[in-house]
Structures are given as structure tokens and as C-alpha cells.
Amino acid sequence: MSDSPYVFDVTAADFAERVLQRSQQVPVLVDFWADWCGPCRMLAPVLDNLANAYGGKLLVAKVNSDVEQALANQYGVRSLPTVKLFVGGAVVDEFMGVQPESAIRELLERHIPRESDALREQARTQADAGDVDAALALLRRAREDDPDNHRVDLDLADLLIRQGQTAEAEQQLRALPAKYAEDADVKRLLATCQLAAQQADAPPLDELRARVTAQPDDLDTREQLAAACILAGEYEAGMDEYLDIMRRDRQHNDEAGRRGLLAAFELLGNDERVTPYRRKMFNLMH
Structure with a gap:
């Protein structure tokens, strides 16, 4: 058992108080371990060091999974060590197996207040x-x-x-x-930058629509309209305009149609509208 004031054992009897309630004020890292588990013994001092390094901004609670089998089962522990981070009474992150301190610190930094x-x-x-x-x-x-x-x-x-x-x-x-290049928020913001640049200095949305209706082959204005629609939350309308640009001239403005659709997909994330529009884009490309 660690002599750190920030590391302590917990059981099913005091888990709600020492983990769930305490995690409302400070993140609590719960280490599910067992005496026979060699990797658990390797990980323990790493977690202790981190708890001390954060000086009270992080607590480490240890659960002996052999003794507290019901608690381990409740939280879906299937292998040891399993470590779960609680914030606000709920699990917000986790990992399994021995991890280097740098990787664990990176995980913690996403959740520990600064x-x-x-x-x-x-x-x-x-x-x-x-x-x-x-x-x-x-x-x-x-x-x-x-x-x-x-x-x-x-x-x-x-x-x-x-x-x-x-x-x-x-x-x-x-x-x-x-390392942040694939971060979803970074990609979303970069996509927004791209769309905002496409419709920079553009007239209002209704005027853009009127111009495109009057001059359907004006792809520069259609590109502005597409971006403006998406930034206004009219995703289908904007993506339809980008598809129309691809149909009329795939190479227009360095493949603006395809690039605009990809930006829209980043903003939509896992939205169900992405799949059919991605399929339409693929068909136009091939």
C-alpha cells in the first residue's frame, strides 16, 4: 500500500463515497488489480508517482479485483490491470495493461483542470x-x-x-x-476555416441563391453558396451545390466541389447524412 495521501484502497462498501462522490471535485483514477498480476505490480508505482506529481489534483483508488469481484464485474473489467478515470461520478476515460507514464499523463491532461x-x-x-x-x-x-x-x-x-x-x-x-492533426475538434475547426474562406466577402445567402439561379454556370458563386449553406446549417443544400460543381467541372478551383464535401463531412462527423453523400461523391469521381 502506498504511503501517499493521494492513493488509497477502496471496496464496494466505500466506492460510492470515495470514488463517485470525490470525483465530483477531483478526478479519481481507479486501478483494478490483483496480487498475482505481475503487470499490476509494474503499473502501481507509475500511478503512485503521477498522483504525487499532481499534488491533490488527481486521486488514485485501488480495487483488489479478486476480493471485489462484483465491483470489477459492474465496471466490465475483463483483464488486469484495468484503469478507469472517473470525473463527475462517471467513467470518462480508461486503459488496460501497463502503459508508459507519458501516455497516462497525456490521457490525464485531457481531464484534469488547469x-x-x-x-x-x-x-x-x-x-x-x-x-x-x-x-x-x-x-x-x-x-x-x-x-x-x-x-x-x-x-x-x-x-x-x-x-x-x-x-x-x-x-x-x-x-x-x-499529434493533434487527427484530433476531431482540430479537423472540424480547420474545415470551418476552409468553408469560411470559400464564402469570404460573399453577399447574403438569398442573393447568392438568386445569382446561381440566374447564372447556373457561375461556379465561383455556386461555391460561395455551397459554403454559406453549410455554415448556416443547411448541410444537404450545401452538399448538393458541391456535387453540382463536381458534375459541371470537377477541376474547378482545385477541385473545390470535392474539397467542400470533405469539409462538410468533417463538420457532420458520424451524422447519417455523410454516407449517402460520400457515395455520391465517389460515383462522380469514378
């Missing part, structure tokens, strides 16, 4: 109140104080996009470490 997160909350409040300049100043201060908190970068990019400063937002997103 001082710069308080500035993020203040910035969100200011933005909601309409004081965008104050919000931007708070986010830039947070980035300066804590350059490793890339959640600040995402908030700042999002606000810059909403203010029409897409070039600065894209530059900031492109400057993130390579």
Missing part, C-alpha cells in the same frame, strides 16, 4: 455576453501562461473563426503539434 481552464471559462462567459475583445484577451493570456494547454488554442481558434479572422485561426491550428 489554472488556464479558469481563464477559458471566463472567456466563454465574456463571449456569451458579447464582449469578444475581452474574451480574446483572456484566451491569449491563458495561452501565454500555459502554452501546453491546447484546449486554449482550440477555444481561441473557434472564437477567431466566429469573428471572421479565419486566416489567423487556421495559422494557429496548423501550428499545433503533429
Whole structure:
């Protein structure tokens, strides 16, 4: 048993109090282990070191799965060690097997509050109140104080996009470490930058529609219309316009139709509308 004040054993009798309730105030990492498990013994000091390093911002609760079989079964533990992170009374992340400290720390950083997160909350409040300049100043201060908190970068990019400063937002997103390239939020924001750039300085949506109706072969205006529709939440209308661009001229503006559809797919994520439109795009390409 560790002598750290941030590491403790839990049982089914006190799990609700020491894990579920405590995780409302501070993240609790629950280590399901057993005496016979060699990897568990290898992982234990790594978790202890992390608990001490975070100095009370993280607690580590240990569950002997041989003794607390019902608790292990309740949380779907099938192999040891299994480690689950509780925040707000629920599991928000987990891993199995021995992991290097760097990988575990990366997982934790997504959930452990930082001082710069308080500035993020203040910035969100200011933005909601309409004081965008104050919000931007708070986010830039947070980035300066804590350059490793890339959640600040995402908030700042999002606000810059909403203010029409897409070039600065894209530059900031492109400057993130390579490991964030496949992050869903980063890809979503980059897709928004692309669409915003396509309809920059465009007239209102109704005027764009009227222009395209009057001049169907004006693909530059149709491209603006497609982007404007998607940014307005009219996804099907926008994607239909991109498909029409592909039908009329696949190579227009460096394959703007295909690029616009891919950006729309990023924004929609797992939405059921993606599959049929992806199929239509594929058919036009082949």
C-alpha cells in the first residue's frame, strides 16, 4: 500500500463515497488489480508517482479485483490491470495493461483542470455576453501562461473563426503539434476555416441563391453558396451545390466541389447524412 495521501484502497462498501462522490471535485483514477498480476505490480508505482506529481489534483483508488469481484464485474473489467478515470461520478476515460507514464499523463491532461481552464471559462462567459475583445484577451493570456494547454488554442481558434479572422485561426491550428492533426475538434475547426474562406466577402445567402439561379454556370458563386449553406446549417443544400460543381467541372478551383464535401463531412462527423453523400461523391469521381 502506498504511503501517499493521494492513493488509497477502496471496496464496494466505500466506492460510492470515495470514488463517485470525490470525483465530483477531483478526478479519481481507479486501478483494478490483483496480487498475482505481475503487470499490476509494474503499473502501481507509475500511478503512485503521477498522483504525487499532481499534488491533490488527481486521486488514485485501488480495487483488489479478486476480493471485489462484483465491483470489477459492474465496471466490465475483463483483464488486469484495468484503469478507469472517473470525473463527475462517471467513467470518462480508461486503459488496460501497463502503459508508459507519458501516455497516462497525456490521457490525464485531457481531464484534469488547469489554472488556464479558469481563464477559458471566463472567456466563454465574456463571449456569451458579447464582449469578444475581452474574451480574446483572456484566451491569449491563458495561452501565454500555459502554452501546453491546447484546449486554449482550440477555444481561441473557434472564437477567431466566429469573428471572421479565419486566416489567423487556421495559422494557429496548423501550428499545433503533429499529434493533434487527427484530433476531431482540430479537423472540424480547420474545415470551418476552409468553408469560411470559400464564402469570404460573399453577399447574403438569398442573393447568392438568386445569382446561381440566374447564372447556373457561375461556379465561383455556386461555391460561395455551397459554403454559406453549410455554415448556416443547411448541410444537404450545401452538399448538393458541391456535387453540382463536381458534375459541371470537377477541376474547378482545385477541385473545390470535392474539397467542400470533405469539409462538410468533417463538420457532420458520424451524422447519417455523410454516407449517402460520400457515395455520391465517389460515383462522380469514378
